[in-house]
Amino acid sequence: MNSFEKKDDLSFIHEAERVATEALCLKAHCGVVIVSGGKIIGRGSNGPAGDAVGDRKCHRIRSDVQNHVHDRTCCVHAEWRAIMDALKTHPEKVHGSTLYFARVDERGVPMYSGEPYCTVCSRLALDAKIAHFVLLHRDGMRSYDTREYNEISYRNIDARK
Ligand SMILES: [Zn+2]
Ligand SMILES: [Zn+2]
Numbered sequence: 001m002n003s004f005e006k007k008d009d010l011s012f013i014h015e016a017e018r019v020a021t022e023a024l025c026l027k028a029h030c031g032v033v034i035v036s037g038g039k040i041i042g043r044g045s046n047g048p049a050g051d052a053v054g055d056r057k058c059h060r061i062r063s064d065v066q067n068h069v070h071d072r073t074c075c076v077h078a079e080w081r082a083i084m085d086a087l088k089t090h091p092e093k094v095h096g097s098t099l100y101f102a103r104v105d106e107r108g109v110p111m112y113s114g115e116p117y118c119t120v121c122s123r124l125a126l127d128a129k130i131a132h133f134v135l136l137h138r139d140g141m142r143s144y145d146t147r148e149y150n151e152i153s154y155r156n157i158d159a160r161k
Contacts, residue, residue: 009100009143012040013136016102017110019045025075026058029104032082034130036097041090044081046073079121083128095129098143102136112138115156122150 012035020031024047034042048056057074079099086094103111113135116122125133125146133149135142144152 009141012100013102016100017104019043020102020104021108023047024051024053026056027074030078031102032078033100034082034086034097036093041093042082042086044078044085046075046078049076077121080124083124096131098132098134099125099130100134112136116149116153117156119153119157122153126150
């Protein structure tokens, strides 16, 4: 809970919000930065694979994917992009790093995060040995241990079935 990257954690959320404004997805605009030792080592926003906007699946109706409750989205997730970016550019620093997630609306206005539910991202972060996952909730920022984040994500999707 208390393992923020110290004083800079709000600025990292703000940078994640800025990255989210670059998202090419038509449904949701998410941004992620990954931080190690007080420095950003990876960034990503959600969008179609390879940013090929002609390949967007954003308009698929939700019933097509509702059986896959761990991944209700259409695009490459911001977390995947940021993790790939960090692994490419700072492979030795990903272990023990902190992931900051933010979301903005279509006008770029920051939104609060809901409860964790994406078990694809939680498993990927766990597998990459990212130590903490930070979300901005209505009552403030919360840093989850990634293992805890993964467990909560599974609990939330099980509750939705
Ligand atoms: Zn999309
Ligand atoms: Zn995800």
